[in-house]
Amino acid sequence: MRKLIIFCCLALAWPVAAAELDFNFGELAASGALTNFHAELLGGGGPVAWQVLPGLAPSAFASLANPAQNAGGGSALAQTSQDPTDERFPMFIYDGLKFRNFRFATQFKIVSGVTEQMAGLVFRFQNTSNFYVVRVSGLGKNVRFYKVVNGQRSDPIGPTCELAPGWHELAVRCEGNQINLWLDRRPVMPALGDSTFDEGKIGFWTKSDAVSYFANATVEYTPIVPAAQTLVDTVLRQQPRILGLRIYTRGTNDTTRVLASKDPSELGLPGTEAELAAIRDGSVSFGRDSGIVLITMPLHDRNGDFIAAVRFKLKSFLGETEKNAVMRAMMLLKTMQESGLSAADLEK
Numbered sequence: 001m002r003k004l005i006i007f008c009c010l011a012l013a014w015p016v017a018a019a020e021l022d023f024n025f026g027e028l029a030a031s032g033a034l035t036n037f038h039a040e041l042l043g044g045g046g047p048v049a050w051q052v053l054p055g056l057a058p059s060a061f062a063s064l065a066n067p068a069q070n071a072g073g074g075s076a077l078a079q080t081s082q083d084p085t086d087e088r089f090p091m092f093i094y095d096g097l098k099f100r101n102f103r104f105a106t107q108f109k110i111v112s113g114v115t116e117q118m119a120g121l122v123f124r125f126q127n128t129s130n131f132y133v134v135r136v137s138g139l140g141k142n143v144r145f146y147k148v149v150n151g152q153r154s155d156p157i158g159p160t161c162e163l164a165p166g167w168h169e170l171a172v173r174c175e176g177n178q179i180n181l182w183l184d185r186r187p188v189m190p191a192l193g194d195s196t197f198d199e200g201k202i203g204f205w206t207k208s209d210a211v212s213y214f215a216n217a218t219v220e221y222t223p224i225v226p227a228a229q230t231l232v233d234t235v236l237r238q239q240p241r242i243l244g245l246r247i248y249t250r251g252t253n254d255t256t257r258v259l260a261s262k263d264p265s266e267l268g269l270p271g272t273e274a275e276l277a278a279i280r281d282g283s284v285s286f287g288r289d290s291g292i293v294l295i296t297m298p299l300h301d302r303n304g305d306f307i308a309a310v311r312f313k314l315k316s317f318l319g320e321t322e323k324n325a326v327m328r329a330m331m332l333l334k335t336m337q338e339s340g341l342s343a344a345d346l347e348k
Contacts, residue, residue: 023094023106023217025052026075036096037203042128042148045085045208050092053078057215058107058167076109076213077204084115084209091122093203099123100199102221105171105182106214110138110163113210123172124200132197133205134172134181134188138163143188145181147196158189167215199224228260228308228346231339235332236262242332243292244313247299248275249346256309259346271309278309286322291315293322295329299336307343310336 039048057074079090108119120135129151136143141163144156161183171182177195181188202219206212228247236242247260248271256271256279274285278298287294293316299308312329 019221019223021096021219021221023077023219025057025077025215026054037092037094040091040093040128040203042089042091042151043085043087045083045088046081048079048090048092049081050077050079050090050204052076053213056213074215076215077217078111078211078213079204079206080211082113082209082211086115086208088208090206091125091128091203092205093122093125093201095201097221098199098201098224099174099219099221100224101175102202102219103171103173104202104217104219105169106204106217107167107169108136108215109167109213110136111211111213113139113208116206116208116210117212118205118207118210119170119212119214120205121170121172122201122203122205123174124197125203126197126200130197131200132179132194134158134170135205135207136161136163136168136170136183143181143183145179145189145192147194149196157192226259226347227339227341231336231341231346232260232262235336238335239332241315242312243315244311246311247346248279248309248311249343250276250279250308254280259308275309275311279306282306284326286326288316288322293320293325295326297326297329297333299333301342302340305343307341308346 039050041048052075054075057076077092079092081090104121104123106121110117110119117138118135120133122131122133125131130149132145132147134143134145142158142160144158146154146156168184171185173180177193177198179192179194204214228249232245232247235245242262245262246258246266248256249259250256254276256275258266258269258271261267274296277283278285278296282298285296293314294311295314296309296311298306299310301307310333312332314325314328316325
C-alpha cells in the first residue's frame with residue numbers, strides 16, 4: 001500500500017491499487033497556508049475559523065484506553081470560532097480528491113462550547129447542501145448520522161454514549177452504498193445502506209460555538225478510475241504495441257485536457273487545436289515523425305455526437321500512407337466506440 005502525504009503529487013500507476021493519505025497538519029502550518037482545503041458554512045452566523053495549532057495533538061500511536069492523554073505534541077486542526085448561532089455548521093473540506101470507496105478516520109477532542117460541543121466528519125460531500133455527516137456530541141452524549149439533501153436534513157440516527165474528556169477516534173468506511181461508523185474503534189451501529197451519494201469529498205465538521213480539535217487523520221481508499229481510463233486500458237491490453245493513446249475532454253473556453261492516457265503522467269495536460277477540432281466538428285488530424293504516425297480522431301456517443309478526442313501514437317511501417325495510418329486508427333477507434341459511453345460516463 002502506498003502512503004502519501006497530502007502535499008505531494010499523487011502519482012498513480014495503472015492498474016490502480018489501494019492508497020493512503022496522511023493529513024499532516026504540522027506541515028500545513030509550516031507551509032503558511034491551509035492548502036488543498038477550503039472552509040464552508042451551512043446555516044447562519046459569522047465566519048468560521050479553521051487553523052493549525054502546534055503542540056496539542058496526541059501521538060498517532062496513543063492508546064485509546066486513556067482518552068485524556070495528550071502525548072506526542074503534534075499539530076492539530078482546530079475550529080476556534082465561537083458563534084452561538086443555532087443551526088450553524090462550520091466545515092473544512094479537502095479539495096485534493098474525491099473518494100468513492102474509503103475509510104476516513106481522525107482523532108478528535110471537543111474542547112469547549114456553551115450552545116454545542118460537537119465534532120464530526122463530512123463525507124461524500126457534493127456542496128454545502130448535499131453530503132453525509134457523522135458527529136459526536138459531548139453535551140448530548142450521543143453519536144448521530146444523517147444526510148443533507150438539497151439543504152434538507154434527514155432525521156438523525158445513532159446511539160447515546162458517554163464521552164470522557166480528552167482525545168477520541170471517529171471513523172467512517174464506505175463501500176458502495178454501505179456505510180460503517182466507529183467511535184474509539186468500536187462499531188457505532190449496524191451497517192447503513194444509502195445510495196444518495198456514491199462519491200464525493202471529505203472534511204471536518206462542528207456546530208455553533210463548539211471548539212474542536214482534529215489530529216492524525218488518515219484516508220485509506222481505492223482511487224477512482226474514470227471510465228475513459230478503463231477504456232484506454234482495455235484497448236492497450238488488446239493492442240499492447242500501441243505506442244501512445246490519449247483521450248481528451250473539452251472544458252470551458254474551448255480548452256481540452258487529457259482525461260485518460262497510457263502514461264499517467266500525461267493526465268491533465270492541455271490539448272491542441274487538433275483535439276479541439278475533433279470534438280467541435282469531427283475533424284481528423286494526421287502527423288508524422290521519425291518512425292511514428294500521430295492520428296487524432298473524434299469519439300462519439302450512441303447519438304453520433306462528438307464527446308471526446310482520441311490521439312493514437314502508432315509505429316509506422318515502410319511505405320505507409322496517411323490513408324493506411326488513418327484506417328488503422330479507425331479500426332482501433334471502432335473498438336472504443338462499442339463501449340457506448342456518453343460524455344458524462346467518460347469521467348465517472
